[in-house]
Amino acid sequence: MKKKIVSALLAMGMVMSLLAGCGGNAGGSAATTDSGTTETATKSDDGGSAATTTEPGEVTEFTMFITMPGSEINDDNEIAQMIADKWGVKVKETWLTGQTASEATGTLIAGGEYPDFIDSDEMNLLIDADALVPLDDYIDQYPEFRDTWFTPEEWDKFRQPDGHIYWINPFGNTMGESKATTHNDEAFWIQVKVLEWAGYPKIETMDQYFDVLEGYMAEHPTMEDGTENIAYTILCEDWRYFCLENAGQFLAGYPNDGSVIVNKSTMTIEDYNTSEDTKLYLKKLNEEYNKGFVDPESFTQTYDEYIAKLSTGRVLGMVDQWWDFAYTVNDSFKQTGLDEKGCNYVPLGLTTKPGMENRWHTYDDTVNQASGIAITTDCKDPDKAFKFLVDCAMDQELHDLRFWGVEGVDYTVDANGLYERSPEQRQNWADTSYQASHRCQYSYFPQWHGTSRDGKNANKPEEQPSEFMNDMAKPLKDCFDAYGVTTYPQMIGSVVETNGPWFPMYSFSNNFTTETPGGVAWAKMGEVKHEWLPKVVMAKNFDDGWNQYMEVYNACKPEDFLKEMQDILDTFK
């Protein structure tokens, strides 16, 4: 009998602990709501201005999911804590791991539980699932933010068919005078040591580009430490296969519309997949592949393997977007001293024929209305969440804290009020463990390029002219001097031109779903290109490979896709 009672008690205990587990959660979230509502009350008192008058001690923790790989910061991150103390908000960011962006989003939807903030490449799926909070009313509560962040036309681009705005793109906004020093776009990149070896020649076409690479390889098959050099590698994993896929549009002299070419004079959509420029581009890659100058692991490497490879300094050139590699790779060059050996990459604005205008660099702010930061219906306190979002954009102190760090620790202010950093501070800023414990950028919250509200400093250190110059390793500086330029955009030398209001077209095709024939065609084209572009490059006989590819490609009915894109372009006539 005694035994029975004991086991009954044990069983009950187990059940209770299960229930307690559930109850604990509910209690926890209720507490968050509580502190949240008081916060809302205080806020509505001060008329919803963007002022930062938060009582200390009321910290709301929000969660955020970003469908991009990234590094998590420590829970006790110093700047995150300072932000929490002053603005009352802490955001726990989680990043994409192992899945694709659309899988991760789909999984969230299937599960029906969302983080408070989300930045996804698949916003339309989230709207379909009723997961997002319409932001219109909130935006109108902060007129100053509304009027500075976007123009009314730009806001309208974000308006969904149901008339609401659900997300805000945090990137690509320039405040005041532009201080763009980086080429935050796609290019054929090349290491400065290769250019130095070649005597800084003028490189305008792929032929010249590969001539230089081949010449360098012949003389330097290995690095100083014996690691074998790789002349050219191609990243091809999942959506990042743009490194192989869309160079054709740039080589033809068009800007980055991403999924199609827009012929401005006739206002027609053209397909760069089948264009002569793309064919020539792939033919050149095929030739180089068969000569052994293209990394044989190109099409099977993962993004991590690719970044690791670039970080060793053995890759001489590739096509990529600056943001896709430069932050990680440049930091690592700085840490290992490879930047002093000329491993940094500079962009080249190649075209099919020499002397053509190139449009690799985008001068205007690119407003990609396909994605951005959104607040989900699971967010307990959307008022406070939105207020923090506005603070990020409107409060210079917060902005400086995120991108410059702590005054006196991460930078100093000189007599003229200009921010500057010592080499040691720069080194720290690039150090991964320091980033995790100290630096907190909230990098998918609204942020500015250009000049700070003080009218002197740049909003981001890498755009501060003095910083930019001092941060450059000697070989890179020599290279810029040799070409008579001071910034990356000057180096690539794209024509200055304003893009049409439809730019970029990829922001429309990114939101295509398989509901329409064009969307199905788009999905199938992607699948075919993932398989066939590498096959064409690896083909023993290029023409055979290309013809087979075209056959399979045309079976996807690309015309359905192009027609829907044309319909969208027609709305801008």
Place this chain on the structure above:
Amino acid sequence: MAQTKVKEKKVKVTWKEIKKQKFLVIGTIFLVAYGILFYYWPLTGWLMAFENYKPKSGILGSKFVGLDKFRFLFGDDVFIKAVRNTFAMGVINIVTTTFMAVLTAVLLNEVKRAWIKKPIQTISYLPHFLSWIVVTGILHDSLSASGIVNDLLLRFGFVNQAINFFAFPKYFWWIVAFAQNWKETGWNAIIYLAAITAIDPALYEAASIDGADRLQKIRYITLPGIKPTFLVLLLMNVGNVLNAGFEVQYLLGNGLVQSVSQTIDIYVLKWGISQNDYSLGTAAGLFKSLVSIALVVIANAFARKYTEERLF
């Protein structure tokens, strides 16, 4: 027959009887509830396959479209290929893993010294506890152009240029089979080893007296002795042919080999989750389940006819 009659002696269901068996009844209720909740209730989701499901409107509110999704499915070249790949990899995996497991068990059984046998056994089943992400990571590294495999091939002069194994569709199924075997052989062998232990030692003694050598003992005693285990496992595995895997193919695949690497599960993920077409994903999953059930029934019928072993 007599036995069944005894069993069928009816107990009248009265409150008193229920009270008497209350612990059993309560226990059973939990189990039945568990079964309904986690095995049968989710099946209502199959309805999605016949409608144009939208998360917003739910299963009951979405538009009914009949067999449209299935029509799209069987008209889609990629799906047909996915079915082919799943079957091919499933069959290759079953055949090779079973063969390797039996071989390992029999060979290990012949090792008479425990201090050799035990460590080998333990070491051989350790990989079972690694997750696929680790195994595929190791594989990806060792088969890369600068990995150990290419290094060996180059050093011994079998090839004069590193082979990029993951770039060629012809290698893919075998790489998967290799991974499967490397990870599971030791683990699968355990069950056969257990079956071998159950064989009456007297049989071996008798065979020795009759002058049978080692090979003959394996041929006439060990192998027939584990035949029942072998058949039951095979039957159960046949139902799993279409579960040829998801992680391995997903993690090892890339654009170049996608025409041979995509399995039904990956197809479901791609269309169901990534493209948000839950209905199509469900249709593909439903198809897979039906084929699996059919396979088990057919295999069971065969077993019933030709041997005395069966599942049901």
